[in-house]
Amino acid sequence: MELIKPEVVQRVLDLMKEQDLYIHLEMTNGAYAAHLDKSKIAAATFIRNGVIRYSHGSIAGKGPYRVGLKLEHGWVYSEGLTHYDETETERLILAGHDNDGKLLVSLQLSREPF
Numbered sequence: 001m002e003l004i005k006p007e008v009v010q011r012v013l014d015l016m017k018e019q020d021l022y023i024h025l026e027m028t029n030g031a032y033a034a035h036l037d038k039s040k041i042a043a044a045t046f047i048r049n050g051v052i053r054y055s056h057g058s059i060a061g062k063g064p065y066r067v068g069l070k071l072e073h074g075w076v077y078s079e080g081l082t083h084y085d086e087t088e089t090e091r092l093i094l095a096g097h098d099n100d101g102k103l104l105v106s107l108q109l110s111r112e113p114f
Contacts, residue, residue: 001083001084001085001086001093001095002083002084002086003063003082003083004059004063004065004081004082004083004084004094005084006059006065008084008086009059009065009067009084009092009094010058010059012092013057013058013059013067013069013092014057016054016057016092016109016111017054017055017056017057018053018054018055019053019111020051020052020053020111021051021052021053021054021109021110021111022049022050022051022109022110022111022112022113022114023047023049023050023051023052023076023107023108023109024047024048024049024106024107024108024110024114025045025046025047025050025076025078025106025107025108026044026045026046026047026048026105026106027043027044027045027078027104027105027106028043028044028045028103028104028105029042029043029044029104048114049113049114052069052071052076053071053072054069054070054071054076055070055071055072056069056070057069057070059081061079063082064079064080064081064082064096065079065081065082066078066079066080066081067081067094067107078094078096078105078107079096079105080096080104080105081094081095081096081105081107082095082096082097083095083096083097090110090111090112091108091109091110091111091112092107092108092109092110093106093108094106094107094108095107
């Protein structure tokens with residue numbers, strides 16, 4: 001993965017709009033956050049292979065970035081994104097990593113299930 005280039009991500013978001021897509025979206029502060037520090041609460045969100053269709057998608061920020069996808073009846077929004085998989089040609093794979101390289105957030109879109 002490499003650091004996000006907003007213009008590349010925006011181009012892919014524009015190409016994927018108005019199509020049924022599979023989404024993978026997750027956020028975590030680490031499964032062991034509470035185990036290692038009792039003052040922290042472990043938190044996570046996960047959806048895989050949900051089907052969405054968006055009419056408008058955009059990336060914003062100066063890094064870390066945020067991506068918003070306008071759905072017919074709402075929004076999908078992900079913040080804290082830092083990297084993308086530059087080798088992907090059929091999917092959009094975005095991730096946010098902390099300063100230690102640990103995954104914090106992931107947003108992935110594909111025409112095929114994950």
